[in-house]
């Protein structure tokens with residue numbers, strides 16, 4: 001693997017909640033233009049979001065015991081990160097109203113992080129009571145989407161997140177940040193890369209250990225992904241970023257591959273391609289975990305996740321939901337088996 005990246009020194013700074021973090025200086029422009037890899041690591045962390053993003057939009061209420069079985073099966077695939085549920089208002093997302101039960105009934109395997117979404121301190125308090133070790137706040141790069149999804153402006157959301165992060169840190173809980181609509185908004189259309197970078201920088205400085213950049217409605221292409229990342233990596237180190245690509249327009253794998261060229265080594269995905277945000281019109285599923293695993297493995301990256309086992313889990317949940325498996329790789333492998 002080519003390593004031609006000269007990352008400038010970082011210097012420690014104290015963030016707004018008193019934590020020492022490293023601030024990334026601007027990347028030299030020439031590095032972005034060479035196309036060379038800013039990281040020589042071939043290890044990629046997969047964040048499985050199927051139990052949360054995958055199921056939150058299902059019309060049919062999925063019983064807690066099915067969710068628990070689904071998560072327990074995922075826990076046997078080699079994953080190290082499973083986004084398990086959301087502590088959100090049950091009026092807004094009824095499918096996640098059993099968050100507490102799910103967290104208490106799953107078999108937690110050491111070495112796996114079972115995280116949950118928390119939009120506010122009420123969600124965080126519930127997550128703490130359920131013994132959650134990592135939470136995610138979720139904001140947006142688009143004002144309208146922010147309002148539709150969490151009923152407040154971007155600035156208001158950042159204020160709320162500040163409270164969540166402070167309290168989470170006091171309780172020894174790590175906080176991940178999501179930014180929705182980084183490559184387009186269902187209500188406002190195009191989103192400026194600078195708007196994404198601005199929100200990403202704020203979330204990172206507030207204390208998110210990682211910021212996941214979400215193409216909520218899957219409209220991005222490698223071209224728009226590259227432009228957006230060029231802006232974002234000027235203000236947040238590439239090794240503190242993740243990508244979260246929905247596959248609505250069939251661009252997700254290409255977009256993820258583009259992100260790898262920028263050194264990003266954390267990829268969110270959803271087994272069997274389940275998912276979509278209930279507040280993003282037209283949003284379909286996340287990129288299928290099986291498809292990501294196949295691409296990464298055949299391209300020389302390591303994830304530690306067993307593709308065959310993941311295909312079985314995808315078939316299990318697809319059978320329950322009475323729908324065909326949304327992963328092309330799972331369909332191809334299952335056809336070859338029979």
Ligand SMILES: CC(C)(COP(=O)([O-])OP(=O)([O-])OC[C@H]1O[C@@H](n2cnc3c(N)ncnc32)[C@H](O)[C@@H]1OP(=O)([O-])[O-])[C@@H](O)C(=O)NCCC(=O)NCCSC(=O)C[C@@](C)(O)CC(=O)[O-]
Pocket residue numbers: 053056086087088089090092093117119120122123124126138149150151178179180181214215216244246276277278279
């Ligand atoms: C943020 C709120 C709560 C604001 O909603 P609100 O109505 O403005 O909240 P509120 O503070 O006025 O409270 C209203 C009621 O909700 C309750 N409440 C308040 N907070 C909570 C909580 N945490 N847990 C449980 N209950 C809560 C609160 O107690 C009160 O109950 P009432 O007095 O009426 O009985 C609401 O908008 C909400 O829950 N939104 C969640 C939306 C959501 O889950 N969206 C999907 C996940 S994001 C996503 O999918 C995108 C992502 C991450 O995947 C990346 C991508 O692809 O883009």
